[in-house]
Amino acid sequence: MPSSTAYVATxxxxxxxxxxxxxxxxxxxxxxxxxxxxxxxxxxxxLCVLTVSEHQDHLVMIAAAxxxxxxxxxxxVVTRHLVRFATQEELTVEWTPFVTADTMHIVxxxxxxxxxxxxxxxxxxxxxxxxxxxxxxxxxxxxQVSHDEGTLLTILTRMVxxxxxxxxxxxxxxxxxxxxxxxxxxxxLLACDVSDEWTAxxxxxxxxAGVADRIDLKLGPAADTLRALxxxxxxxxxxxxxxxxxxxxYYEEIVTRLRPGGVILLDNVLLxxxxxxxxxxxxxxxxxxxLNDHIAHDDRVDAVMLPFRDGLTIARKR
Numbered sequence: 001m002p003s004s005t006a007y008v009a010t011x012x013x014x015x016x017x018x019x020x021x022x023x024x025x026x027x028x029x030x031x032x033x034x035x036x037x038x039x040x041x042x043x044x045x046x047l048c049v050l051t052v053s054e055h056q057d058h059l060v061m062i063a064a065a066x067x068x069x070x071x072x073x074x075x076x077v078v079t080r081h082l083v084r085f086a087t088q089e090e091l092t093v094e095w096t097p098f099v100t101a102d103t104m105h106i107v108x109x110x111x112x113x114x115x116x117x118x119x120x121x122x123x124x125x126x127x128x129x130x131x132x133x134x135x136x137x138x139x140x141x142x143x144q145v146s147h148d149e150g151t152l153l154t155i156l157t158r159m160v161x162x163x164x165x166x167x168x169x170x171x172x173x174x175x176x177x178x179x180x181x182x183x184x185x186x187x188x189l190l191a192c193d194v195s196d197e198w199t200a201x202x203x204x205x206x207x208x209a210g211v212a213d214r215i216d217l218k219l220g221p222a223a224d225t226l227r228a229l230x231x232x233x234x235x236x237x238x239x240x241x242x243x244x245x246x247x248x249x250y251y252e253e254i255v256t257r258l259r260p261g262g263v264i265l266l267d268n269v270l271l272x273x274x275x276x277x278x279x280x281x282x283x284x285x286x287x288x289x290x291l292n293d294h295i296a297h298d299d300r301v302d303a304v305m306l307p308f309r310d311g312l313t314i315a316r317k318r
Contacts, residue, residue: 157182173202270311
């Protein structure tokens with residue numbers, strides 16, 4: 001589904017949002033949220049979202065539609081009405097070229113590289129694991145977490161003083177090492193996976209990292225492993241990075257066992273930007289959309305979704 005964005009310089013962005021929502025609301029469904037975010041719905045997949053920029057000096061308009069012809073119509077209608085309302089200033093409305101989920105960058109590559117190179121780098125063991133994974137896994141090496149995400153896992157594990165951690169999706173063990181290194185004295189990590197092949201590499205590197213004695217590897221369907229855990233809310237931190245279609249199951253089994261103040265992290269929640277594009281309707285796309293909506297309205301947690309790598313949701317149990 002193509003989309004396009006316009007950044008319109010104006011000292012009155014909130015005013016224009018209200019005007020567009022009110023006027024077009026006589027013809028199409030519109031909504032004005034408490035935070036000032038406006039939504040204009042032209043059809044099942046045709047809409048325009050209106051927000052105010054961070055510095056309050058631009059009107060940000062995000063248009064999306066089922067195809068390029070429909071998107072052009074949405075942009076034209078919104079632009080014509082906005083310019084008509086601007087009686088006290090001359091607005092310049094320039095839309096970006098059409099993009100789709102396949103061509104969209106969640107984070108600009110320049111900024112992503114800058115952020116990555118300004119995070120704590122991996123040590124020798126983790127660097128060797130990165131190389132080994134690339135050598136044996138080929139394109140599947142992308143399943144390994146990035147080094148900056150690994151650093152974040154260690155930091156958060158330490159911040160919650162975790163003694164009881166759970167990981168769903170081990171692969172070659174990079175994230176396991178990062179979590180295990182952050183555990184408090186006597187802490188344990190339950191690592192769930194289905195592959196003996198990949199976890200054999202993980203075991204080797206857990207030994208090299210000196211954390212093997214803190215990790216309990218459980219091979220088999222993670223849903224069964226989680227359901228077999230006691231119902232007591234004792235988990236301090238959990239990381240989910242496995243088969244995306246089962247994320248809702250993993251989340252529910254873990255969040256009920258998460259202690260108050262405990263944290264659950266879910267990786268790849270944007271699925272390469274495809275969760276925001278209704279054109280993608282495979283099972284894992286639908287499952288992730290349902291889960292993302294559920295977490296945002298789950299009164300058991302406070303959650304934030306970060307446009308970090310392929311999207312990372314961090315939820316803290318209330």
